[in-house]
Amino acid sequence: MTVITPSTGTDPLTDLRAAVAGVVVRPGEPGFERAIPWNVAVPTDPYAAVFVESAADVAATLRIAARHGFTVGVNATGHGALPLDQGTILVHTSALDGLEIDPQARTAKVGAGVKWQRVIEAAAPHGLAGLGGSAPDAGVVGFLTGCGIGPFVRTLGLSSDHVRSFELVTGQGDILHVTPASHAELFWGLRGGKATLGIVTSVEIDLLPISEFYGGALYFDGADAAAVFLAWRDWSLDLPEHANTSIALLQLPPLPEVPPPLAGKLTVAVRYASLADPETAEALIAPLRAVATPIIDAVAVMPYAAMGAIHADPVDPMPSFESATLLSEFNDTVLDTLLALAGPGSQSPQVVVEVRRFGGAMARPATHRSAFCHRDAGYHLFTVGVLAPPVAEHVAPHAASIMGAMAPWAIGELPNFNPGTTAGRIAGSYDEDTLAWLSALAERHDPEGVLRVGQVVRTTTPV
Secondary structure (H helix, E strand, C coil): CCCCCCCCCCCHHHHHHHHCCCEEECCCCCCHHHHCCCECCCCECCCEEEECCCHHHHHHHHHHHHHHCCEEEEECCCCCCCCECCCEEEEECCCCCCEEEECCCCEEEEECCCEHHHHHHHHHHHCCECCCCCCCCCEHHHHHHCCCCCCCHHHHCCHHHHEEEEEEECCCCCEEEECCCCCHHHHHHHCCCCCCCCEEEEEEEECECCCEEEEEEEEEEHHHHHHHHHHHHHHHCCCCCCEEEEEEEEEECCCCCCCHHHECCEEEEEEEEECCCHHHHHHHHHHHHCCCCCCEEEEEEEEHHHHHHCCCCCCCCECEEEEEEEECCCCHHHHHHHHHHHCCCCCCCCCEEEEEECCHHHHCCCCCCCCCCCCCCCEEEEEEEECCCCCHHHHHHHHHHHHHHCHHHEEECCHHHCCCCCHHHHHCCCCHHHHHHHHHHHHHHCCCCCCCCCCCCCCCCCC
16 A cells, blocks of 8 residues: 545644644654564554554544545554554554553453553452463453453453453544443454454453462473374363363574573473362373473462463564464364474474364353354464574465365464454454454444554455
8 A cells, every 4th residue: 555645735744743642753763663563574664653642642543544545553562463554554552551450340441552461460469360361461452352362261261251341442533432231233343353343442351350370381392292292182172161271382492581491492382271279270180291201390380470471472572473273173184284294303494383272161152242253163273483594484384384284174263363464364263244244333433444454354355
C-alpha cells in the first residue's frame, strides 16, 4: 500500500499532533524505536506511530486516518506484530498502563499496554491469579482478543472466557463499554476476532483464587526423544483435567542465559502444570520421570507468579519465524513423521517444535459464546526458528515441510498463532458462520475500512 494523497488540504502529521495528547513520531525520528516489535524480522514502516495516552487519543487517530485515507494498525508489547507500510498509521498502546486490582470482587482492570507478568505479580499478594499465557511478557489485551492459550487451559478453560468487559474504540472513533449485556455482539466478536472490531484500550478480567501450582519442565537428552515422545503421547491421552502438558524438541543456542545442559544441542522438554494437591500431581507425572534420566528436573511446587518458568519463553527481541496448526490427533504416523522431520539426525533448523495437549475444560462451551472456533482440537503444533545465520534461509521452508506433512490431521489455526494477513490464511482460524458474522460487524462499526489492515476479518481482506 502507498500513502494516499490527503484530500483535506492539511498535513496528516500536523493534524495528528494537534489532536492527540500522546507522542507522534515518524520512522527515523527519535522515539520511533519504541515501535519496533518483539519479532524484529517484521517490517515496521508506518506513516507514523502514535503513542496514545487515552481512548480519546485512539478515537482521534482513527478519525484523522479516515479523513486522510490511511488505515490504522495497533500494537502494544510488540508480540503478534504484522508488517506495516506507509499507508498505515500505527496506534501504539504501551502508555495505556493502568492496572487496578479489586481483591473483594476478584477482578482486575487492565490497560492495553500492560503485560501479564505485572498483573500476576499485582494479584499474587491477594492469593489471586490472572490467567495469562505461557509467555507472561506478552500483553494482556492482544492475548485475550486472540483467545490465547494458557498453561492451565485444560483445567480452567480459555483466558478469554474470564473477561468481564472491554473498553473499545471502533473504526468510526466511537468509545464503547462492551459487556455481555451491552453491545453483546461486540463482546462475542472481540474474544477471538483480534483487531477486527476495533482497538481495545482496557479490559476487565476475573482473578481466580490460585496461589501456587505443581509444575515446571522435565528436560531429556535428544537421544531419548523417541521414547519420551511415545510415552508422553500415551500418558496424555487420558489426562485428568487438573493436569496440563506439552512436549517440545528444543535446539537452544549456546548463550549465557541458556542452562549449559541445554545449550547447543537437541533436547526434549516435557512441560507440566497441575492444580491438584502436590501428592496427586507428583504421582501423575512419575511415569514420565521414569522413561529416561532427565538432564534437568525442574518440576516442583511453584508460586503462581513463577508460571513463566513452565515454558521459559525468551523475553529478548529476536528475528523469528513461527508456524502452527491444530491437530485432530497425535497418532503413530504423526509422531513418527514429526520426529523424522525435527528429531535426532534431522538437521532441523527450528529452535522449538512443540506439541500441546488440549481437551478438558477448553473443550466445553463457555458461559458467554465467543468467536473462538476450535474448542474440539486435540493438539496444537507450533514451530519457532530464528532467522539468523547459518540457518536463516532454511527455517521457513523447513517449517512449511512440517506443516505440509501434518496436513491430513490439520483442522485449523488459533488466531494468536496465525500471523497471516491473506483472506485464506485468516479463514483457518474460524468457521464460515463466524467469518460471516465478524465481517458483518466490522462493516457496521468500520464502514470506511480504517481497520482493514493486518489480521482482521473483512469481506475483502488485502493480500
